[in-house]
Amino acid sequence: MHAAETVSTGFLFLAPWLVFAPVIGLLTNIVLGAWFMKRPWGENAVGIVASSASGATFIISVLLTYSLSANHGELPPWYLAEWIHIGDLTLDWQFRVDSLSTTMMLFVSGVATLIHIYAIGYMREDVRFKNDVGRYPRFFVFFNLFLAMMMILVSADSYLMLFVGWEGVGLCSFLLIGFWYELDTLGRPSWANSNAGNKAFIVNRIGDFGFLIAGFIMFWAFGSFQFDVVFEAAQHVAPGVILAITLLMLVGVAGKSAQIPLYVWLPDAMAGPTPVSALIHAATMVTAGVYLIARSAELYTLVPEAQFIVALTGAATALFAATIAVGQYDIKKVLAYSTISQLGFMVAAVGMGAFVAGMFHLVTHAFFKALLFLSAGSVILGLERGHHHAEHSHHEGHKDHKGKHSPNVRAERRASEAKPGDEAFDPNDMRNMGGMRKTMPVTFWLYMIGTLALAGIVPFAGFWSKDEILLEASLHYPIVYWLLTIAAFFTAFYMGRQIWMVFFGEPRHEAAAHAEESKPIITVPLMVLAALSLLGGVLNLPFEGFHNLGHWLEYTFHEVESLPLDTGVAGISTGLALLAILASWFIYGRNPLRAGEVDPLKRQLGPAFVVAERKWFVDEIYHAIIVTPFVKVSQFLADVIDGRFWHDWFHETVIAGTYNWVSNIGLDRYADQRGIDALANGLGRLTQWFAGILRKVQNGFVRSYALSVLLGVVLIVGYLILK
Amino acid sequence: MVPINYYIVLSAILFTIGALGVLVRRNALIIFMSIELMLNAANLAMVAFSSVLQSFSGQIFVFFVIAVAAAEVAVGLALIVEIFKSKRSIDVDQISSLKG
């Protein structure tokens, strides 16, 4: 670096190292991982390499943020390498460092580092429960790869580079959901996990299809993918084009950020190990869609229709997913639907043009949702330890016990048939928990903080960010406001239900009674996250002089309205949240659920609860209206069109029949009777020869296929000559 | 003084002979050799252009084509040996189980 440059752009030259640092980490673990694992300290070494790579990314993000603020929010893009130069299209690997991208970098790399550290402890136990210790380094390789891709996504300077990261994080999500690809969530041999990965990948494909078409239109209309060029050119284009681009982009957002109608993959994605759920499917990757809309703010503000559709989609998703979360028993599924619901809040916010509120909620949500997921992971591990313990005391030397925890017993959902130690045991099922505040006190308190933050209780981080969204909604779109407020009520309710079911009452399963608290390597990162969930609100308090995030993002969005606290909106939402927690205590806390009992809400609501429990039957509906018709059409094409019509009727009956008929007639009647033997014979032979050629078009001989290629070449060259 | 067109026509003739080899021979190895001949014809044209245009790009490209051809031969011959192991023949007409 030249001295002069260093002064003017500060640490900007470090921008590419956002991507290089995790890549170095993953290469180290690819090359040395197996060697590390032969040593007693191997797992620590693998984990430390990966975590320091992630930590380095965080430090670089801090330095970049520092340089950016020293330069008053203006830094030129950092050119790394030439990428695509075709005709008029010039695209390079350029890193864009502005206040929006550094915000994303900071919290992504920060949360990622904490989760990396947590994963050192979590995966150490997970690989032992699943009986495959050698797979340990692979997890961290995928994790670092994910971080690298996420950094490409957030630091991109063009839609195409963003798309590279977009696809990259999707790939990592697929790889990590199917991390235990040969097992299901209970550790039994099955393709359930890999099917979940496929579902995530394929549903995301549908979203990417929309994003891609948006990109094509963008290129057609503006001739560029560069953000600044596109935003500039968009001012002079018919609004219809922008509307098409923004709505197609919304399809991509719905895929990646799990909005209606493409959210179905996210609950299944919980098949991945818990750190994956926390990092990828709660804190970072799923927010990429929100980031995309915020990044494209200058496009969306041009078309209010698109903004309204985006806001409505987000609000509808927020409410819809919150109702489903009420009916779930799997601790991670509740959190997954909660994530979908909270993503709905963010999408609604950025849809309304409240980009600061959306980004604020994105950051605080990353803190408390990561905290909740990781604490849930701690609960699950504690339960598995307890189960292990219980099994050992019951079955010393049991012949089914091969070191895996109940690998070959079928999961029995109904607790009425539960006999300790014999049935398959689902450590994710909240009906197996209860009373865990005594066995896992640290986790309990951490979980409480996350819950209060999510429920939006003063003064936790979630209160401030959620309230800002609600306030913006009440000013712009009343319908969105009401949808979100009801969703907030449900949020507090299902979180209360979870707390009562998991931590209060009596243990409903022996494993819960014997659960053990996790080690510090798991709980310490959680404490950091808890502190952030508690204090994250100071990023953007609704008081004069405290709109920190708002002023910071003003560098990117130029016009930011900083609203004061509205006691009415805040009062309603807090009141509803407290009411919901009270209601959940009334239903779940006052008379704790006992082993084998039906969910009390199910007893009272009956069918309505079943609808929530079965997720509004969306999976069944999708299966009926998309998958089944698709299979039917394929079968129809293969069987009727190709087989019966084309082969049987057209080839056999029409072609072969006609020729047979012609040659028969020709030979029998005219040749013999009229004496034109030679001609008729010739005709017959000609037709047979011709039929032979026709039949041989699909003869399977590679040489005749090559011949048709040559025929095509000759025809094209001939056309070029005659043209 | 040789006009460049002569080189190009020679290249076209060699290419045609290569294409003919792919089409009429049944021996997979000879088909493969014919493909090499076609690559060579293209290379010849590229070097000729490079010579006329006084630019190295054509030669560099030919260099890469040679490298790719080497990779292709390594994999292709391995495939042929595998096919021979299962079919006991390298007659491409024997490999027609994909017929419609």
Place this chain on the structure above:
Amino acid sequence: MTLDLVFFLILSLIAIATALGMLLSRNAIYSALFLVLNFVTVAVFYLLLGAPFIAMAQITIYAGAIMVLFLFVIMLLGAENLPETQTLPWQKYLAGGLAAVLAVEATFIFLTRARPAGEIAPPDEAVNTIANLRELGDVLFRQYLLPFEVTSILLLVAMVGAIVLIRKEKRVH
């Protein structure tokens, strides 16, 4: 008719004759040997065109390595001759016809429309000196450094692929 042109015509005849020899030989070994001869002739063309590096690469890689591999595989499989079959009797004539049309078309296009209708000077000293080679290396390792490295990875991948294909399956019980 200059000496250059005579030399060119003789070499072209050799190139075409060896190509046809490759095409028509019954025995695959003869085909391979004809092809070696063809490659050497083309290498001489490269020398005439002022590309000594490519000529040497042609001889070492094509005529040397690749064709030796071919001969080796032919002899390994014992596949010099194939039994006569009549699977696609009309293929020969159709292919011949089409190929002839293609050759005529291509010749027509190149003789009438080819854009750089320049002539190729005889290789004089300036082109064939070491300086030329140095310049080539300069271009190759500066402008085309990344493709060059990618090619090396490609070769590695091909090598691994070939080994994986040929390797005997492990017996799993």
